[in-house]
Amino acid sequence: MSELLAMFKANGAAQARLLAGPLLIVLVLGMMILPLPAFILDLLFTFNISLAVMILLVAMFTRKPLDFAAFPSVLLFATLLRLSLNVASTRVVLMHGHSGPDAAGKVIEAFGHFLVGGNFAIGIIVFVILTIINFIVITKGAGRIAEVGARFTLDAMPGKQMAIDADLNAGLIREDEARRRRAEVSQEADFYGSMDGASKFVRGDAVAGLLIMVINVIGGLLVGVAQHDLSVGEAGRVYTLLTIGDGLVAQIPALVISTAAGVVVSRVANDQDVGQQIMGQLFSNPRVLFLTAAIIGIMGLIPNMPHVAFLSLAAIFGGSGYWMVRREMRAKAAAAQQPNPGQNQAKAAAAEASWDDVSMVDQLGLEVGYRLIPLVDHAQNGELLHRIRSLRKKFAQDVGFLPPVVHIRDNLELKPNDYVIQLSGVEVGRGVAMPGQWLAIDPGGVTLKLKGTATTDPAFGLPAVWIEASMRDQAQIAGYTVVDASTVVATHLNHLMHRHGSLLLGRQEVQQLLDRIGKDAPKLVEDLVPKTLSLTILQKTLQGLLAEEVPIRDMRSIIDTISEHAPRLSAQASTAGGQPDVGELIALSRRALGRAITQQWFPGDGEIRVIGLDVKLERVLSQAISTSGVLEPGLAENVLREAQAAVQRQEALGNAPVLVVSPLLRPSLSRFLRHHLPQLGVLANTEIPDERIVRVTALIGGSPA
Incomplete structure (x- = not known):
């Protein structure tokens, strides 16, 4: 009965709002x-x-x-x-x-x-x-x-x-x-x-x-x-x-x-209303109140002036300024009574060394200059901290595992506006961020020149300009992509995390992935690790996929494929006295994930326009790889030059830069071209779904068909 009355009351309130107009x-x-x-x-x-x-x-x-x-x-x-x-x-x-x-x-x-x-x-x-x-x-x-x-x-x-x-x-x-x-x-x-x-x-x-x-x-x-x-x-x-x-x-x-x-x-x-803005900005400076009190007091001493009114207001302003000064002094005294970090450091230096003094290398770190500290300071509600949290969640959803926490520290040896991104203690990226300014990135085709500090986008190397906040609307209207300093650092970090995703996946992350899948399919995990395959081999397989920027979100398909072929590969490896071939496990996993890989490069279900290999060049490459396993320097230089030209043709046509080759050539060409043309994807023809139509629009070693 009470629920019915509550429902009638809610409906009555809603009807009353509808009838108000x-x-x-x-x-x-x-x-x-x-x-x-x-x-x-x-x-x-x-x-x-x-x-x-x-x-x-x-x-x-x-x-x-x-x-x-x-x-x-x-x-x-x-x-x-x-x-x-x-x-x-x-x-x-x-x-x-x-x-x-x-x-x-x-x-x-x-x-x-x-x-x-x-x-x-x-x-x-x-x-x-x-x-x-x-x-x-x-x-x-x-x-x-x-x-x-x-x-x-x-x-x-x-x-x-x-x-x-x-x-x-x-x-x-x-x-x-x-x-x-x-x-x-x-x-x-x-x-x-x-x-x-x-x-x-x-x-x-x-x-x-x-x-x-x-x-x-x-x-x-x-x-x-x-x-x-x-x-x-x-x-x-x-x-x-x-x-x-x-x-x-x-x-x-x-x-x-x-x-x-x-x-x-x-x-x-x-984040303040009008009253808070007025009180916080107009009556927050004690020097202003003291000067106002002095001027009003002097005017009140002039003969024939209303002395009571002027002198009363002067006393009120002076008293308010004195109260604000006393409040600041009490705040400083309270801060001075807190423990002194310098004293604690002196005591720590006098103590004997222990294993607690051994500092471990952070897997993923960010060092900033002193002018960038407000962006990462909890007390100042640093915007970059919130962006990094969102970035880790987005990475986990897109790639398939949770990356390590980003450890942030200030480094006085850096320039004030510089930052460094480190992976296992080694620098993998460096850039400059200007707090209070905006980075106007030229995506191409922008003719208006902006007044500011010319630079390049640290993530993708595009030409850019640091501009004042007052020029932000002008830059956006001109066609620039305008982002703030926090977004610049976060985008650079996100780009490097995707590029080096294989190095972020350790044994602990692989075990956590298996534990996560084991909650839904415990038998599937038990039959694979450690009965069929060791955790190390599985880790290397997943790292190989990540090195080629293949997401591992579909772990069930990966484990099903490895479980199906691992016994055969293990038996062959035992006969040869070695471990299962990780390269073949990666190739099999890529074939199982072929639909997702193709969708990543070519969304939708339309025609796929790719780069192909000339038949003669493919025959030469296959022979070189099958005999020596590597490419001769002259042949490698020619392939690289032809690939660069093909990528330029693809981008000019508005097509994705993807090279499709035979399964035999794909691993070697992918490793070789990845370092010189990171934007080029290399797919095996067996990884493309049968229902997708493939058209070769650029050719390496010949003219497009």
Whole structure:
């Protein structure tokens, strides 16, 4: 029963939200058409003021514009509500204004008598000033900011989409995160475009307020003199006061909502609301407070100045600055009382050496210069730390095993902006990152020259330029791929992890893979290791696949293939007095994974356009490998030159650089070409599925067929 009631309550709340918009429209139309009593007008005017204050507070507490994405629609409905109230109050004022100052309700009477002292001349002046402030200052400024923001947001959309695609391709984010970021970029453009149009409503509302006031004054004079036999002076006093009260009741909420619009479009998005930004940036420097207190205090000592006001404010500012200085001193004293690392190091140096002093080499390490420390500092919420965590997860999903943890340390021997990537203590990559700047990478075909520090992308060697943050939108519009310093380091690390994946797979990782598969198929693992094959041979087989950048995610197929052929290979090896041939195990595993390997190079099910070998050259290579096992220097140089030309032809045609050869030649050619042309893939013709159509579009040693 309780669950049923909860369901009805939830459905009722959902229905109430759905009916909120139509009810508001009906309310607006009703106020324009039906005459309303004074009490109802008081309630609606009070609700209008409350709504304006609520909108301003929500705008103040949002941390980025999209947190209040409904603001343009709210602004439109609030404007319609205010104009319909003007229509309803005008009807009541003209119909019953001769009966007294409370003819249109207590709210209009209070604004017309209490706020302006019952003086209609003062009321007109106050109303016109409020309208001028709203129309010329706040509304015009907010409209201009919204217009410029919409223009720059739309211009920057292609660059932002390219940056999202670059992060996705580099493995820094997943598909769902990329989809969320694309939706956010689209929503941001829609929001600023809507705000640009919504600001016109506010300006029109200010103009309408002035016109309504003039029309009400003239109409009140005509109605009072012609219909109710009032004198011109009496009619002017009564109807003008009511009109002024009506105008002030509408114009003050309009001013508040215009201020909210300015707050929404003028704020800079970060993790703080407007109040936190103002207090953190305006009142956070004690020197500013001391100087302000001194200037105000000196002005307060000038004769005939209001000494109490100036000197009181000077004392408040000076006291605030003193309190901030004392707080900083207490923080420094607390930090000084913490244990001194230098003393601990001296004690450790005085102690005897032990096995704890032996430092093991990190399997995967990252050393950074001192200017890059904020990128990897936990206390400063380093962005690079989060990217490396995401990178390891992405690597595990794509390649098939969890890479080791990246150990990060600072190295004062490096240049301030340099970083070094190490594998088992040996440097495998080095680069430069500029915190606070952006790397504009030329993907090809960009003609605009950017002002900055010319360099090359450390991961792929593309020409690039380090630029200031203010030039980011310009670079994206020009076609550059723009990434920040953290992304540069993370992309470089990801590239090297894929290239050296075979060296990251140790015996412990292989055992963990077997344990993971053993949970689902324990018999399969038991029959393979150690009954049929040793853990070392399996590790070498998997490392051989990774060396050729073949993912090992499909471990079940790999183990099934090895289990099927390992007994025969082991028997042959025992007869010869050796171990099973790892090369043949790799070839068999590649054939089993052929569909996945082909899909990796040629997504979809279309035609496969590859590089082939000339028949004569293939015969010469087969003879050379079968006799001596290696290529002669002259032959190797010719093959390399022809392969480079074929790769260039393939890339010019937009085809994948893949060479298809016989199974006999594939291992030797793959090892030889991998070091000189890492972008070239070498596949055996037996690894391509039968249903895929193969077309040779480039030929090594002859013309394409």
